[in-house]
Amino acid sequence: MTDFLTSLISSALSEETPPSIEDVFTAVESPGARPQVSEYLRQRPHVRESIHVLVITFLTSDKGDRQDPSMPVKKQAPSTAAEQSATLEKAAQNGNVDSFRTRTRRHLIRIVKPEDRPKALAAFRGIRESRTRFPNDIMGVGDDHVRALERERISFEYVSKDPHEQPRKAPPSV
Amino acid sequence: MSSPERPRRPFNPEILTPLSSASLFARIGGGAIVWRFTVLLPLDETKPGADTESIATVEDQESLEHTLAEHFQGLSVLSEIHGHGLRAGEPEENTLLPFVVYAAPVTESDKYFGTLKEELQEALDQDTILVERQELWIL
Numbered sequence: 001m002t003d004f005l006t007s008l009i010s011s012a013l014s015e016e017t018p019p020s021i022e023d024v025f026t027a028v029e030s031p032g033a034r035p036q037v038s039e040y041l042r043q044r045p046h047v048r049e050s051i052h053v054l055v056i057t058f059l060t061s062d063k064g065d066r067q068d069p070s071m072p073v074k075k076q077a078p079s080t081a082a083e084q085s086a087t088l089e090k091a092a093q094n095g096n097v098d099s100f101r102t103r104t105r106r107h108l109i110r111i112v113k114p115e116d117r118p119k120a121l122a123a124f125r126g127i128r129e130s131r132t133r134f135p136n137d138i139m140g141v142g143d144d145h146v147r148a149l150e151r152e153r154i155s156f157e158y159v160s161k162d163p164h165e166q167p168r169k170a171p172p173s174v
Numbered sequence: 175m176s177s178p179e180r181p182r183r184p185f186n187p188e189i190l191t192p193l194s195s196a197s198l199f200a201r202i203g204g205g206a207i208v209w210r211f212t213v214l215l216p217l218d219e220t221k222p223g224a225d226t227e228s229i230a231t232v233e234d235q236e237s238l239e240h241t242l243a244e245h246f247q248g249l250s251v252l253s254e255i256h257g258h259g260l261r262a263g264e265p266e267e268n269t270l271l272p273f274v275v276y277a278a279p280v281t282e283s284d285k286y287f288g289t290l291k292e293e294l295q296e297a298l299d300q301d302t303i304l305v306e307r308q309e310l311w312i313l
Contacts, residue, residue, distance in 0.1 A: 118232035121239075125217075128253045133243040 104129065104142045108159035109149075111137065116154050123148040185234040185297045187241040193286045194245040200276035201312075208312050209279045211287050213238075214270040214304040215294070217254065221266050229298050235271065238294075242275055245286070250274040270304075279309065 111117050117137070124131070124145055132140035138159050139145075149156055200208040215238065216229040230238075242249045252272040259266060277283040287305050294303040 117240075118236045121232045121235050125254070130250055130252045132248060132250050133239050134248045135244050137240065137243075 104144070105163065106160075107141055107143075107146055107163070109139050109141055109146070109156045110159055111139070111149075111154065111156045113155070116156075119152065120149060120154050120156075123152045123154060182229070182299045183297050185230070185237050186293060187237050189293050190241060190245065190286065190290060193282065193289060195282070197280060197282055198245060198277050198286060199247055200278050202276065203312065206312055207279045208276045208310050209283055210308045210310050211275045211277055211283070212306040212308075213242075213273040213275070213287070213290065213294075214255075214257075214306075215273060216298065216300060216303070217269040217271055219266060219268045222264060229300070230271075234297070238273065242273060246275045246277060 111120050114137075127142075127144045127148060129142040129144050131142070131145060134140070200206075202208070215235065218226050218228050220226045239249070239251065250273075252274060255270050255272060257268040257270055277286070284307075287307070291303050291305045294300065
């Protein structure tokens with residue numbers, strides 16, 4: 001198993017013969033091999049990261065489709081944290097993988113009209129993200145909560161920075 | 175589980191106001207024990223042969239959230255959880271909303287949440303409202 005994984009990762013990182021995504025999932029998900037794979041990956045975080053990047057790259061590639069296991073893995077793995085974050089967001093927007101949606105933005109908001117607050121709580125039902133509540137009716141919420149408020153046309157104001165606000169241009173230097 | 179002869183009424187947060195004070199605030203940071211209370215608010219219940227019945231209204235939720243946030247300087251509301259089990263031999267399923275609060279490890283905190291539990295049981299006509307308390311050390 002370890003030889004197989006080593007060759008799998010080596011070939012994934014080379015430019016020659018990419019493994020199929022089926023190979024990756026078979027190696028990681030096979031119940032019989034799971035203890036060995038877990039121990040192998042625990043000792044080698046760099047390999048674990050490579051597999052993670054491989055899977056993300058496949059799921060977010062233009063032709064990527066979890067339904068087609070014969071599809072070769074695309075080569076351009078995201079390198080920087082910013083690129084990886086953008087890749088994760090793209091995966092989430094495409095609805096590919098719920099489990100990768102770990103980088104949701106958080107917002108501090110206030111629902112100004114007291115009579116709208118119960119409506120907001122009704123709109124939040126079923127959202128799996130947690131939220132917080134502070135004195136003076138300030139709420140700490142995630143993107144899904146904000147989308148629910150917008151969908152139900154419940155007015156609110158941002159206490160944290162409004163994400164839709166255009167960045168201000170620096171004044172021209174004299 | 176509710177009894178049909180007792181109608182539900184809105185949750186009354188005013189009963190908690192005399193029990194609130196700065197002594198309830200958890201000490202966060204610097205090394206201290208805190209109590210983490212989790213109040214499981216029942217949103218609905220489903221029994222065999224019956225439609226799903228709403229229990230706490232969104233007005234009750236809002237009232238409880240607002241009150242706990244003001245009395246403890248904040249709380250977390252986790253995602254809904256589902257409880258399953260047998261009650262008097264009949265299967266029952268509930269949807270519960272967890273409210274998580276850090277409080278000072280003092281008798282006043284126990285009294286506050288004991289009163290809250292009783293008030294919720296009365297208002298929502300429930301045999302019991304689950305309130306959990308865990309002791310934590312905050313570094």
